[in-house]
Amino acid sequence: MFRNTKKSVLFVRLGSMVLLIAMVASLISSKASAAATTLGAAAALSGRYFGTAISNGKLGDSAYTTLAAREFNMVTPENELKIDATEPQQNVFSFTAGDSILNWATSHGMKMRGHTLAWHSQQPSWMQSLTGTALRNAMINHIQKVMAHYVGKLAAWDVVNEAYADDGTQNRRQSNLQATGNDWIEVAFRTADAVEPGVRLCYNDYNIENWSAAKTQGVYNMVKDFKARGVPIDCVGFQTHFTGGSSLPSNFQTTLSSFAALGVDVALTEVDVTQANTTQYAGLTQACVNVARCIGITVWGVRDSDSWRSGEAPLLFDGSGNKKAAYTSVLNVLNSVGGGTPQPTATNTTAPTRTNTPIVGATATRTSTPVIDATPVRTNTPVATTSGGACSPVTSTVTAPFTFDGAGTFCWQIATVPSYVNNWNNNAVSINGTNYTNIYVGSSSLPAKINGFYYISYNGSFAWSHIEVR
Numbered sequence: 001m002f003r004n005t006k007k008s009v010l011f012v013r014l015g016s017m018v019l020l021i022a023m024v025a026s027l028i029s030s031k032a033s034a035a036a037t038t039l040g041a042a043a044a045l046s047g048r049y050f051g052t053a054i055s056n057g058k059l060g061d062s063a064y065t066t067l068a069a070r071e072f073n074m075v076t077p078e079n080e081l082k083i084d085a086t087e088p089q090q091n092v093f094s095f096t097a098g099d100s101i102l103n104w105a106t107s108h109g110m111k112m113r114g115h116t117l118a119w120h121s122q123q124p125s126w127m128q129s130l131t132g133t134a135l136r137n138a139m140i141n142h143i144q145k146v147m148a149h150y151v152g153k154l155a156a157w158d159v160v161n162e163a164y165a166d167d168g169t170q171n172r173r174q175s176n177l178q179a180t181g182n183d184w185i186e187v188a189f190r191t192a193d194a195v196e197p198g199v200r201l202c203y204n205d206y207n208i209e210n211w212s213a214a215k216t217q218g219v220y221n222m223v224k225d226f227k228a229r230g231v232p233i234d235c236v237g238f239q240t241h242f243t244g245g246s247s248l249p250s251n252f253q254t255t256l257s258s259f260a261a262l263g264v265d266v267a268l269t270e271v272d273v274t275q276a277n278t279t280q281y282a283g284l285t286q287a288c289v290n291v292a293r294c295i296g297i298t299v300w301g302v303r304d305s306d307s308w309r310s311g312e313a314p315l316l317f318d319g320s321g322n323k324k325a326a327y328t329s330v331l332n333v334l335n336s337v338g339g340g341t342p343q344p345t346a347t348n349t350t351a352p353t354r355t356n357t358p359i360v361g362a363t364a365t366r367t368s369t370p371v372i373d374a375t376p377v378r379t380n381t382p383v384a385t386t387s388g389g390a391c392s393p394v395t396s397t398v399t400a401p402f403t404f405d406g407a408g409t410f411c412w413q414i415a416t417v418p419s420y421v422n423n424w425n426n427n428a429v430s431i432n433g434t435n436y437t438n439i440y441v442g443s444s445s446l447p448a449k450i451n452g453f454y455y456i457s458y459n460g461s462f463a464w465s466h467i468e469v470r
Ligand code: XIL
Pocket: 078, 079, 161, 239, 270, 308
């Protein structure tokens, strides 16, 4: 197809250029198809984690552990770090089950959230019978001893769990801890911060997802007050147990962003949804990923059969470990945010900046490639030309960049005015909207003394080059 030496030289130049462009194109297209295939990897694309509650008693079930290790990168012991588990008798501590889960998590590259240090529920009987100063001191001692055992090993602690009432007010829940004085929550956080200031200290609760709910406002006002007075609190966990009576509120994202605006991270900590409604699962995931400080999502169990609400089949895997429709809905949302379908644009020439805080040390590595600013970036929609010789008329003018493989009969278009339009191309050339065909030696009909780049298309692939053929 090339009729003289100049064409061959150009062919070689084009060829190497095409190689470069093909590499860039493949980089771009691999980014475009870099959708992650597990929940943890998909969440990590945007620097988030995806976790599950883990039960120590199930670590011998290989179907359970294989599935959990494959899909998740954060673990919360479902019961093993609760007060009755870690301090069954006063000042006698038991960390065997918690350590077992931590070892399993660590050996699988996962981080762990501690749950929970101060709570009205699942207290050992000795604590249930305490009141006043004795209970306050027991709470402080418990926080100190349990946190000391895990210092440096956890990603977060739920310092206080479920301290607000469900009675349609902004009030605290009545409990033996509340009866020790309204400052018990503040004391718990200050105690925790004194043991390990570097771990995320969280307040965790349910039915605080709806921004309009009084309970939500009660917790919000507490966090606002804590931040104003310097009480150490780093995050708020939204349990996100959605049932028939409390399903995904449309303002969940507003709740998350409003809390985040107070200067705390937010997380979805115990997600389960009646019958694993796909719309609600996608919606709660979207609410999180839309908020920069929403650092991750944890579902409250692996398979439906593992759930504390197993009768409602509320999780992402069925009892046999099969992915449910809700799994796909969650994965798709995570991928849509995390770089699964990046769209490079001409204006996006600066390196991406991370707007949220990295959380999962072992797995928060970026798996997509940052947008490259030094290489050609596709700015237009490829315009296919006809191959095989039937190239005219050229109906539109493409810009940059293109690849060109030089094979077969080709059509090409010149989108900017070239310096020298010479004589070697065949078929169709368009310059500033004017089509030229079978241009050959001399081409006196072409604009003379034109400088610039040639933009060449071939069969729907594109490349650019500065070509000067004389
Ligand atoms: C649940 C566990 O899943 C059950 O195994 C246990 O019997 C009761 O507690 N809010 C919380 C979690 O903070 O600790 C609870 O976990 C569910 C509600």
